[in-house]
Amino acid sequence: MDRRRDRAAVAEAYRARLVALTADAATLEARHERLATARLVTAAAGVLIGVAAFGYARLSPWWLAAPVVGFVALAVAHTRVLDARTRAARAIAYVNGGLARLEHRWQGLGATATTWAPAEHLYAEDLDLFGHGSVFDLVSTARTSGGEALLASWLLAPAPPAVVLARQEAADDLAARDRFREDLAVFGPDVRARVDSAALVAWAQRPVAPPPVWAHAGLVLLSAATVAGVVLWVQDGDPPRWLGVAGVTQAAVGWWWRRRVLATIRDLEPRVRDLAVVAAAIARIETETFTSPRLQALTARFAAGGRAASADVGRLSRLVDLLASRRNQFFAPVAFLLFWATHLAWAIDRWRRDIASGVPAWLDALAEVEALASLGTYVAEHPDHVFPTFLDGPPRLAGTAVAHPLLPPDGAVGNDVAIGGDAPALWLVSGSNMSGKSTWLRAVGTSVVLAQAGLPVRAAAFALTPLLPAGTLRIQDSLQAGRSRFFAEITKLRAIVEAARHAGADQPPLLFLIDELLSGTNSHDRQRGAEGVLRGLLDLGAIGLATTHDLALTALAAALGARAANAHFADRFDGGGLEFDYRLRPGVVGTSNALALMRSVGLDV
Secondary structure (H helix, E strand, O other): OOOOOOOOHHHHHHHHHHHHHHHHHHHHHHHHHHHHHHHHHHHHHHHHHHHHHHOOOOOOOOOOHHHEEEEEEEEHHHHHHHHHHHHHHHHOOOOOHEEEEOOOOOOOOOOOOOOOOOOOOOOOOOOOOOOOOOOHHHHHOOOHHHHHHHHHHHOOOOOOHHHHHHHHHHHHHOOOOOOHHHHHHOOOOOOOEOOOHHHHHHHHHOOOOOOOHHHHHHHHHHHHHHHHHHHHHHHHHOOOHHHHHHHHHHHHHHHHHHHHHHHHHHHHHHHHHHHHHHHHHHHHHOOOOOHHHHHHHHHHHOOOOOOHHOOOOOOOHHHHHHHHHOEEEOOHHHHHOOOOOHHHHHHHHHHHHHHHHHHHHHHHHHHHHHHHHHHHHHHHHHOOOEOOEOOOOOOOEEEEEEEEOOOOOOOOOOOOEEEEEOOOEEEEEEEEOOOOOHHHHHHHHHHHHHHHHHEEEOEEEEOOOOEEEEEEOOOOEEEEEEEEOHHHHHHHHHHHHHHHHOOOOOOOEEEEEOOOOOOOOOOHHHHHHHHHHHHHHHHOOOOEEEEEOOHHHHHHHHHHHHEEEEEEEEEEEEEOOOOOEEEEEEOOOOOOHHHHHHHOOOOOO
């Protein structure tokens, strides 16, 4: 990827693409109107010829062939134009989404569900990973539930450096493939729809028993006999004697299998949209030549059985389309004579028996490509962000001009951070209300999460050892659970201490982000409790940040020696208003703005 592009250049590329897509959509709309008119005229001509053939003029029925063939050809062309028009509309929505992210209008336009966050997670809620205006809302462009679930899992658990580096390489590869990412995001039905991967796998793996070959062959012969009899009837004016026998026999066979056929169709219909998306996405992936080893390995999974997965899924998609054609008002009589639904239901059952075992592997590979494409889109749209580097040795992190990725592009102040190693393992951050303390904790924690998911970080430089974040930034009381805020906080602190104890081969050291430490109790208990908690975390090898309004707690830095230091955010009350510069400074804050804030809203204090 050309990392020299800035955000303005990325936005300009989106706008140029939007102009081209809008012109294509207008052309396709005009084509659609012409073809719709032509189909109507052709259908009317067919009706007139039919009346003439079977009414007063006694024309040969073969005259009907011309409007029928013409109508079918127009219908095929019209379907292609409608598909292209729909895809252009979806591509316009995708490009508008990219512009919204670049212009900081993205909140609520992406994946806003909170279902991916496990209860009592160490940092998901504290760092706003899910929900409206969340990290996931900004990052995810996945179309399948499998892709969303995998991307969510990457945010919820830090990956080893080797895995992260492979994702970084894949994301860089995909960031340079604007058209591929667009294609992957807009194939299939409604751009906001999500493919239910688990339900699709369950459908594919459900046991099925197609009818024996002799039953299928017999029904084919009966259908052919019925059609031949109808043709002879039209030609000669009299039905052949055997037509009735063929029709009755065919009806009896169809009725015998009716329940199984209906079960197959009912089982399939909820999956039709999902199959269309998966078939198109796999076919598109197979046409791309990647440079990333991880992406090459994923593409190879689609041909693991010696056949292209797109061919197998495409065959099923065609069977589904043919099955749906029975609802066309012109084809319905022919479909009834041919027992169209029965033949196709049996063909779909054979596909499930012979091919469906590969579906889970295909969907797993598709999910990972989608998750990596989300990373690639983020890389492409944030050329000023940097990929982190990973360090060996004891836990530490260091960053230059680190800022929160969810803040506006021109509305964030970056600050340097250095925790662990040669720097203090704990920073006690003091400051007045609204000065930026909590946002700073979230900026550091979110950067660590993005770094270990494979995403770039909003910073000039960022380096870290593997770390497991844990925070207390979203502590709430609960009337239903009978918990006060203080009880909720100490419960979360217990979970954080337990996580620090389990650091080792399977879990990286802890990065704690503790906001307003023990603010729900008296100053004496707060000071003793805070010293005990922080000293215990440091003794367990954890590193982190803790904020406080209580300046008495800043004395803990001296009690903890070289392992701790103070930093602060300041403010200035000028001309009746508060001013913040959101710059992190060493030492303890020397001002307080609580009374000034109360007076500014009209409280007499």
